[in-house]
Amino acid sequence: MKRILLIGQLDGYANSVRPLAIQRFLEERGHEVRLFDTSRLSRASRSPRSIRRKLPALRPDKLALYMTEVASALLTRRWELGRRRLSYHLAMADHRLRRAILKSSLPLDDFDLVIGETPNNAGVLTAVRSARTLYDCPQPWADEAYFQGRFTARQHKRLRRFESRLFERVDHLAFSWETIGQYAVEQYGLSGRNLITLNYGCTPSADRVRFDDPPRIVYLGFLGMEGFINLPLLARLSSLYPNIDVYGGPPPDPRLKLNYLGYAPPDVLRNYQIGLITCSKDLPMRQGFSAKQLTYIAYGLPVLVPAWRRNAGLEPGSVFYTEETFRSCIDMLSDEKRWQSVSDEAYAHAHQLSWDNTLRPLETLLDGPSSTEALRPGRP
Structure with a gap:
């Protein structure tokens, strides 16, 4: 001992x-x-x-x-x-x-x-x-x-x-x-x-998320590091797709017009079909890491990740997007078979990363x- x-x-x-x-x-x-x-x-x-x-x-x-x-x-x-x-x-x-x-x-x-x-x-x-x-x-x-x-x-x-x-x-x-x-x-x-x-x-949840159409997207996490998190990008993505709910703190600037719902525990993820990550293009963030990604896959959520971030070992369950391809990525995940395949990949990877x-x-x-x-x- x-x-x-x-x-x-x-x-x-x-x-x-x-x-x-x-x-x-x-x-x-x-x-x-x-x-x-x-x-x-x-x-x-x-x-x-x-x-x-x-x-x-x-x-x-x-x-x-x-x-x-x-x-x-x-x-x-x-x-x-x-x-x-x-x-x-x-x-x-x-x-x-x-x-x-x-x-x-x-x-x-x-x-x-x-x-x-x-x-x-x-x-x-x-x-x-x-x-x-x-x-x-x-x-x-x-x-x-x-x-x-x-x-x-x-x-x-x-x-x-x-x-x-x-x-x-x-x-x-x-x-x-x-x-x-x-x-x-x-x-x-x-x-x-x-x-x-x-x-x-992460701790894989026994209660996995289920498919729904249209898919609901969740952003869950700390909102205080505006530059790293790239809240302006989150705002632009929210204007492209209205079904994005944002949880965490501190409360973001109301001018961003995010659908901010306050603080929530991780089990709120059961109500969603896709997890979202945003980050800046600065070098530390391109090679950086978001803990929320593992929280997402612990519930079997496919994760939308900026195309400029490539974390070795975190590719399974990830769908890489740019602002230009964001809607097409969601359209792909709106197909139940495609969504289920990525969800299975994410959930299996969560068990490997317990x-x-x-x-x-x-x-x-x-x-x-x-x-x-x-x-x-x-x-x-």
């Missing part, structure tokens, strides 16, 4: 799903896992039921973090100049404060393995002395934020150097999909010596430090 500390930020979206899946996977194999949620790290209470969850903690470092979060919300979300010029300084302040708070709050070296799940909390991994560390990074932070228009070119380079040092310092480094790891090695110039494959997974399969490298990792070589990309 190993003792594992899992540091995540449970936001109700993909950032919640993966750490909870890792916790379940490891506990079912007899390990002791402590999941520490940092989503209210600066607040007087971390309990979602307490009114004090909205109030700042009086501890000086947590109060400083609270003020940093307030400043970021006021200065970088709507003010374009602040978004471009101030985001870097506030993000670095947030990163350093979180590292200090977590270092002083958690018995880091009482564990065999410490796993960091999000970039804003990953700095604490460099404070670990005796335990091994795994940075389970969703997406390279510097490039993700830069292509959202949050940094100047100079700040982007500085953050890339900072992030690269962090990538190299941890014992093990993983990303949400293997193509993102390849991107990080190529674009950041990483050695790749500590890189392991730990792909995202969490029990994709998280299996963690078992090898926990066997000992010498196991890392077997986890390198491209190895069996």
Whole structure:
């Protein structure tokens, strides 16, 4: 039995799903896992039921973090100049404060393995002395934020150097999909010596979706990263085909005229026939990954994916579209036999990508430090 500390930020979206899946996977194999949620790290209470969850903690470092979060919300979300010029300084302040708070709050070296799940909390991994560390990074932070228009070119380079040092310092480094790891090695110039494959997974639903005509399309997920998600594209597609329902948060700009229905749990997917992904054409997104794709195929939904994104290993169940071919792709999936064939392909692929399969490298990792070589990309 190993003792594992899992540091995540449970936001109700993909950032919640993966750490909870890792916790379940490891506990079912007899390990002791402590999941520490940092989503209210600066607040007087971390309990979602307490009114004090909205109030700042009086501890000086947590109060400083609270003020940093307030400043970021006021200065970088709507003010374009602040978004471009101030985001870097506030993000670095947030990163350093979180590292200090977590270092002083958690018995880091009482564990065999410490796993960091999000970039804003990953700095604490460099404070670990005796335990091994795994940075389970969703997406390279510097490039993700830069292509959202949050940094100047100079700040982007500085953050890339900072992030690269962090990538190299941890014992093990993983990303949400293997193509993102390849991107990080190529674009950041990483050695790749500590890189392991730990792909995202899913839990196939016992209740599969069924065909209906006309097919209803669903978009489910986080709507806060406008540049990456490409909300203008989602709006244009919605004008081409009216049966597109959008769930998630935060609420999108009403001017986009999306059929936004608020937040919904994944089981809402049972009411639809097609899942939709939109993303920008920026390089990080072309080689990037959307967790919602696995959520879709877990219910047997065929997935409409932008033609400029090609994730190795995610082709089954995907139908690639452009704006010009979007309606013809829907017409193809309006045929019950064609829809059923793609749906079967998606659902079978979901079983191959179940969490029990994709998280299996963690078992090898926990066997000992010498196991890392077997986890390198491209190895069996």
